[in-house]
């Protein structure tokens with residue numbers, strides 16, 4: 408299998424990149440770990456930011472830049488933010504061209520709604536189904552362009568020679584074998600690592616930070632992994648979000664005695680910390696919609712009513728709904744330049760998987776979908792430019808493949824006696840309690856010690872619940888990324904954006920910089 412451009416990941420970043428590459432005449436393939444729709448892009452409901460200024464509030468690109476910079480708490484990269492905000496309106500128009508049916512005003516212009524963190528109505532939406540509307544339309548284009556899709560293949564490692572990318576190894580779930588794809592350039596659009604917080608995340612299960620683990624193994628640096636954005640109200644034990652709309656319509660947050668403990672309309676970070684503090688006291692927290700008129704629930708909170716019943720058999724008009732904060736978006740990733748280029752020639756990392764500085768210490772809600780569309784397009788252009796310069800393929804050596812064949816054999820042996828699911832549950836709990844909303848040095852160190860213990864004891868574990876090779880591959884990546892997140896959080900001895908250290912509760916100008924972690928730091 409040989410291609411000009413290999414795109415890994417079928418979220419908005421990957422699909423947009425693959426479409427651009429095809430339009431520019433490249434021989435391109437789109438590879439994805441599960442099905443093409445199993446990604447966080449498909450989960451997005453709220454909308455996609457672009458400063459059209461359609462709502463008469465004088466929004467413009469300058470305001471978008473300003474608010475994105477502010478949200479990054481002084482460490483966003485001004486150049487990547489400028490490129491992003493300038494290109495976002497064109498990127499959304501292109502999505503319209505690809506067939507996305509966004510909601511419109513009577514005038515015919517794109518409708519825009521307010522979204523957390525912005526003073527402007529900047530978020531373009533398709534009812535409350537923005538992610539599915541975008542992703543279904545892009546998938547139709549992928550099919551129409553006859554772009555090859557390889558699904559149920561998990562990327563394992565990058566292959567390179569003389570610091571130039573050569574290809575990628577994949578684990579084929581069907582044959583259970585390692586296969587190799589050769590490429591003149593590669594774009595990793597493999598999403599973030601929210602799923603490390605298993606049972607405490609809004610993310611799909613595929614979001615295991617594989618790109619970060621692959622990048623670290625290839626000698627790249629991970630940047631700002633300590634910045635993880637939490638959403639205050641996930642439905643306990645599921646990845647379903649009870650959006651701010653529920654509280655805006657009069658929903659209350661109460662403890663198990665029915666007592667209110669926070670102003671539920673305060674900022675996301677504030678409400679999240681208040682809930683977490685209640686949980687630290689051993690209390691459960693609930694969303695109480697019982698005083699919200701049934702007609703409001705039936706018209707404005709329809710999907711909440713439906714999903715709460717399906718997932719928990721609860722009726723919001725009668726029952727308290729158990730909630731917990733959930734890891735929602737991971738700002739850090741593999742360090743890249745402003746458009747997603749890495750220090751390995753021909754390798755690009757975009758979307759939630761990479762960090763080009765566009766979010767800094769916190770993300771403005773609604774920015775990530777447009778970032779995927781903007782940098783998906785730009786990276787494809789750059790990837791083709793690079794591929795065209797390469798007269799021939801860089802070449803893959805026999806040992807590049809045999810290393811991963813041996814790795815999979817070793818993991819196959821582990822899979823027979825290691826319960827990956829139980830370990831992932833434990834890691835999720837540790838991530839939430841010790842590397843989550845409120846952090847301390849002692850907690851971070853104890854989390855690290857436990858991760859190391861798990862790694863060291865895996866060979867001798869004896870579970871009667873065997874695992875799949877894929878789940879052990881993911882576990883290996885999860886442990887590596889979990890350690891990298893803990894190390895990054897230890898290095899940042901201050902509180903900034905989404906990173907809150909109770910032992911260093913203030914912002915400190917000495918840390919107005921990026922945290923970088925390499926494999927040798929773990």
Ligand SMILES: Cc1cc2nc3c(=O)[nH]c(=O)nc-3n(C[C@H](O)[C@H](O)[C@H](O)COP(=O)(O)OP(=O)(O)OC[C@H]3O[C@@H](n4cnc5c(N)ncnc54)[C@H](O)[C@@H]3O)c2cc1C
Pocket residue numbers: 415416417418419420421438439440441443445446447448449450451452453454455456537560561562563596597598599609610611613614615617618648735736757758759760772773774775776777779
């Ligand atoms: C519930 C929810 C609601 C959200 N709402 C909004 C919103 O309203 N607006 C907004 O802007 N953002 C929103 N976000 C954030 C946004 O959806 C994501 O940040 C964005 O879609 C990420 O896009 P991506 O292309 O980088 O990654 P993803 O969409 O996550 O795609 C990653 C892809 O990589 C694949 N992959 C991963 N590992 C491997 C591997 N080893 N091998 C092969 N393939 C692999 C996955 O299968 C997947 O196809 C929301 C997120 C969630 C979870």
